[in-house]
Amino acid sequence: MAESASPFTQxxxxxxxxxxxxxxxxxxxxxxxxVGVVLIAILVVVFxxxxxxMVAYGFNFLIRSSWDPINNQYGAFTAIYGTLVSSILALLIxxxxxxxxxxxxxEAFLPFGIRKIIxxxxxxxxxxxxxxxxxxxxxxxxxxxxxxLSDIHETLGWIPLFxxxxxxxxxxxxxxxxxxxxxxxxxxxxxDTLDQVPVELRFAAYxxxxxxxxxxxxxxxxxxxxxxxxxxxxxxxxxxGETMAVTMIIGNSTNFSFSLLAPGNTIASxxxxxxxxxDGLQVSALLYAALVLMVLTLLVNLLAEWVVRRLxxxxx
Amino acid sequence: xxxxTSHSPEARSSSTCLELENVTIRYGRQEAVRNVNMRIxxxxxxxxxGPSGCGKSTVLRSINRLNDLIPGCTLAGRVIFQGHDLYSxxxxxxxxxxxxxxxxxxxxxxxxxxxxxxxxxARINGFRGDMDALVEGSLRQAAVWEECKDKxxxxxxxxxxxxxxxxxxxxxxxxxxxxxLMDEPCSALDPISTGKIEDLVRSMRGxxxxxxxxxxxxxxxxxxxxxxxxxxxxxxxxxxxxxVMEEFGDTSQIFNAPRQDTTRDYVAGRFG
Amino acid sequence: xxxxxxxxxxxxxxxxxxxxxxxxxxxEYNLLLKHNREGIIYTLxxxxxxxxAILPLLLVLGYVIIKxxxxxxxxxxxQLPSPPGLSGGGIANAILGTFxxxxxxxLIAIPIGVGxxxxxxxxxxxxxxxxxxxxxSNVLAGVPSILCxxxxxxxxxxxxxxxxxxFSAVAGGLALAVIMLPTIIKTTDEALKLVENDLRLAAMxxxxxxxxxxxxxxxxxxxxxxxxxxxxxxxxAAGETAPLIFTALFAFYWPEGLLRPIATMSVLxxxxxxxxxxxxxxxxxxxxxxxxxxxxxANLLVHQLGRLARG
Numbered sequence: 001m002a003e004s005a006s007p008f009t010q011x012x013x014x015x016x017x018x019x020x021x022x023x024x025x026x027x028x029x030x031x032x033x034x035v036g037v038v039l040i041a042i043l044v045v046v047f048x049x050x051x052x053x054m055v056a057y058g059f060n061f062l063i064r065s066s067w068d069p070i071n072n073q074y075g076a077f078t079a080i081y082g083t084l085v086s087s088i089l090a091l092l093i094x095x096x097x098x099x100x101x102x103x104x105x106x107e108a109f110l111p112f113g114i115r116k117i118i119x120x121x122x123x124x125x126x127x128x129x130x131x132x133x134x135x136x137x138x139x140x141x142x143x144x145x146x147x148x149l150s151d152i153h154e155t156l157g158w159i160p161l162f163x164x165x166x167x168x169x170x171x172x173x174x175x176x177x178x179x180x181x182x183x184x185x186x187x188x189x190x191x192d193t194l195d196q197v198p199v200e201l202r203f204a205a206y207x208x209x210x211x212x213x214x215x216x217x218x219x220x221x222x223x224x225x226x227x228x229x230x231x232x233x234x235x236x237x238x239x240x241g242e243t244m245a246v247t248m249i250i251g252n253s254t255n256f257s258f259s260l261l262a263p264g265n266t267i268a269s270x271x272x273x274x275x276x277x278x279d280g281l282q283v284s285a286l287l288y289a290a291l292v293l294m295v296l297t298l299l300v301n302l303l304a305e306w307v308v309r310r311l312x313x314x315x316x
Numbered sequence: 317x318x319x320x321t322s323h324s325p326e327a328r329s330s331s332t333c334l335e336l337e338n339v340t341i342r343y344g345r346q347e348a349v350r351n352v353n354m355r356i357x358x359x360x361x362x363x364x365x366g367p368s369g370c371g372k373s374t375v376l377r378s379i380n381r382l383n384d385l386i387p388g389c390t391l392a393g394r395v396i397f398q399g400h401d402l403y404s405x406x407x408x409x410x411x412x413x414x415x416x417x418x419x420x421x422x423x424x425x426x427x428x429x430x431x432x433x434x435x436x437x438a439r440i441n442g443f444r445g446d447m448d449a450l451v452e453g454s455l456r457q458a459a460v461w462e463e464c465k466d467k468x469x470x471x472x473x474x475x476x477x478x479x480x481x482x483x484x485x486x487x488x489x490x491x492x493x494x495x496x497l498m499d500e501p502c503s504a505l506d507p508i509s510t511g512k513i514e515d516l517v518r519s520m521r522g523x524x525x526x527x528x529x530x531x532x533x534x535x536x537x538x539x540x541x542x543x544x545x546x547x548x549x550x551x552x553x554x555x556x557x558x559x560v561m562e563e564f565g566d567t568s569q570i571f572n573a574p575r576q577d578t579t580r581d582y583v584a585g586r587f588g
Numbered sequence: 589x590x591x592x593x594x595x596x597x598x599x600x601x602x603x604x605x606x607x608x609x610x611x612x613x614x615x616e617y618n619l620l621l622k623h624n625r626e627g628i629i630y631t632l633x634x635x636x637x638x639x640x641a642i643l644p645l646l647l648v649l650g651y652v653i654i655k656x657x658x659x660x661x662x663x664x665x666x667q668l669p670s671p672p673g674l675s676g677g678g679i680a681n682a683i684l685g686t687f688x689x690x691x692x693x694x695l696i697a698i699p700i701g702v703g704x705x706x707x708x709x710x711x712x713x714x715x716x717x718x719x720x721x722x723x724x725s726n727v728l729a730g731v732p733s734i735l736c737x738x739x740x741x742x743x744x745x746x747x748x749x750x751x752x753x754x755f756s757a758v759a760g761g762l763a764l765a766v767i768m769l770p771t772i773i774k775t776t777d778e779a780l781k782l783v784e785n786d787l788r789l790a791a792m793x794x795x796x797x798x799x800x801x802x803x804x805x806x807x808x809x810x811x812x813x814x815x816x817x818x819x820x821x822x823x824x825a826a827g828e829t830a831p832l833i834f835t836a837l838f839a840f841y842w843p844e845g846l847l848r849p850i851a852t853m854s855v856l857x858x859x860x861x862x863x864x865x866x867x868x869x870x871x872x873x874x875x876x877x878x879x880x881x882x883x884x885x886a887n888l889l890v891h892q893l894g895r896l897a898r899g
Binding site for chain 2: 112136171198199200201202203204206207208209210211212218219222223
């Protein structure tokens with residue numbers, strides 16, 4: 001903008017003034033670009049560190065399940081499988097529960113005051129540190145659930161998913177603690193999206209004689225689908241990258257097992273357990289796994305953005 | 317408070333469709349409208365006129381219990397439809413809305429196909445006839461068939477504002493309600509679309525009981541048989557304002573020989 | 589039920605539907621109608637779901653508050669943790685450490701984040717750079733926190749970048765700062781966008797330069813939402829563990845300076861809850877209690893701030 005050239009300017013701004021203006025502008029540009037710099041630096045550092053393992057194992061790394069620091073043989077299949085299975089299973093349980101809760105909170109089943117209190121409580125649950133959830137899982141949840149899991153093993157043991165006796169930490173408790181973690185995220189995002197569905201659309205749905213649930217299922221939820229789907233994908237990203245609660249309860253075994261009752265591993269928990277003490281090729285192998293995790297979460301987050309954009313309701 | 321509910325001989329002669337008795341509506345503790353009494357005859361077009369904030373839309377939404385969706389909104393008094401008090405605890409608001417349809421201020425088609433906009437309401441109302449014929453018939457009657465007969469699969473939101481509003485009218489009449497409520501249906505539309513909708517409303521007379529809120533006095537004069545004039549007056553506590561119905565009667569009487577001074581001032585364009 | 593609309597619609601050819609084509613039901617609520625029966629089932633189901641979303645909260649909070657709260661004593665706040673296997677001791681160094689590391693993270697992340705937020709809200713047009721910053725911020729928010737720890741470990745710890753020291757409070761603070769940054773940027777951006785544009789125009793109209801407008805007018809107007817967002821970001825960071833386990837590491841002694849390893853409550857919870865010793869488990873529980881209290885307090889404070897701002 002050529003402010004100083006404008007005929008309406010009564011006095012020329014001093015060079016100090018303009019230097020300050022420019023200086024501040026550029027300072028904000030620099031600070032803003034730091035985000036991108038950090039992001040790229042993370043990618044570069046992780047990628048650079050994993051090169052050695054990439055050269056050594058190539059894509060076989062992704063499908064081999066042996067993790068043997070003594071003989072320097074590494075394959076991340078167990079951890080990748082654990083990451084995907086734990087987060088997807090957790091999501092399958094948490095999505096219906098979370099979306100159902102959000103509907104219950106938003107769609108006037110309860111007096112306004114109680115709805116607000118429940119909403120606040122769910123937000124609070126989202127703020128509980130995952131390490132505290134992990135502690136609760138170790139001290140309370142897993143011991144309480146073990147008899148139930150044993151029963152499942154005894155009756156359904158012929159299914160590979162339940163083929164081992166529960167010995168304590170394992171994939172199943174990790175999935176459940178992930179559900180506890182994801183529920184408030186999905187509930188909050190779904191609630192916010194449902195709140196944004198225009199009141200005109202609610203009027204339209206009820207106005208033609210829909211019952212409350214007909215309106216919810218046929219009109220309101222479809223209108224909110226973009227935000228909910230985006231929230232679900234963000235939750236998936238969080239689940240895949242979640243470290244503490246999972247590390248504390250999954251058992252951290254690098255041996256592959258189909259059984260949900262056996263100890264397992266995720267990329268994040270493997271990093272938490274081994275990265276501090278690893279050296280040599282093991283560091284590189286861990287970084288290769290970290291790169292896989294990074295790419296997975298990146299894809300899921302980009303997909304979330306795309307979904308929100310693509311499915312957004314164009315309501316005038 | 318002086319409330320006049322006058323009825324011309326013509327209004328009394330046809331059967332009463334809706335009756336409001338001492339209706340007072342509150343948002344939380346705040347009174348929005350107070351002591352509304354009126355008798356709306358079947359098959360006529362009744363217009364609610366008055367300055368903004370006088371509660372005419374609130375009264376309109378109370379007739380099909382749509383205010384139930386607004387947190388904190390309560391109604392005292394009685395709204396009687398075919399001998400039923402709509403606010404008695406035995407009444408199912410869903411059934412009420414199936415018999416008393418509504419068209420809103422802002423066109424609000426469902427974000428679905430044009431066809432589905434009509435079919436959805438029919439389906440949930442247990443329609444047993446030929447769906448294609450119903451869609452075509454409703455769109456024809458709402459004078460929007462020619463414009464969308466070739467794109468029934470397109471999203472209702474892709475239509476222009478005026479077309480969307482006629483689609484909404486088609487949606488309302490498709491389920492054969494007895495009453496249609498219209499809340500300033502033309503306020504967001506251009507004059508040509510407005511004219512089309514006015515023609516439509518006139519054509520609905522006899523078949524439906526229409527209650528229409530409008531801030532357009534000429535429109536009320538052109539299309540309505542009866543008119544209720546709402547005004548906003550200072551509340552008894554002196555701090556807030558409350559809506560009241562000052563006068564109700566034949567449209568020609570309200571416009572040509574109003575009994576209340578405020579009505580005369582309003583229809584003469586001196587305020588509002 | 590009579591259907592009076594038929595009375596005047598029979599002879600009108602333009603009407604294709606009459607009430608006779610539809611299910612007719614009386615106006616009274618009827619439990620036998622399909623949609624009413626379904627509605628009750630759905631409502632019960634949704635209520636069940638909502639309770640299942642609240643129940644874990646109550647269980648976790650109840651457990652941590654009752655069990656952890658009962659462990660509160662003075663020694664906890666004054667003494668060092670006892671070595672594994674021995675009982676007694678406190679978590680004083682971890683409490684101090686959490687404040688130190690979170691403080692370092694805030695000092696780094698808040699200025700950068702607010703500056704970045706100012707850029708997005710006040711300067712950026714729709715050019716590729718602003719898209720880059722916007723997306724970058726979103727993507728960074730999605731990066732798993734353990735990777736931030738790995739990143740800082742590789743850049744700062746393993747290279748001994750900071751005066752030849754490896755694990756340190758500063759390294760931990762850096763890792764937390766990376767996690768806080770996107771939150772602060774987003775909060776600032778959203779808060780500034782809520783400021784009425786008239787305010788900016790008014791400032792410009794009296795001849796204020798851009799920098800004066802931003803620093804004296806817009807930023808103060810957006811202070812409360814930025815402060816609340818920052819506060820929640822700090823509370824969240826205080827509970828983060830993954831980025832600290834190989835940056836700040838842990839220590840059994842008092843902090844020896846910002847360039848040495850430091851204990852934090854979150855890492856203490858992790859280390860001590862997986863130990864097979866009762867006494868250490870108790871310390872972990874006590875630290876969990878304090879962390880949860882810290883977060884509750886921050887949320888309450890935010891609530892109050894919001895109420896104050898609304899007047």
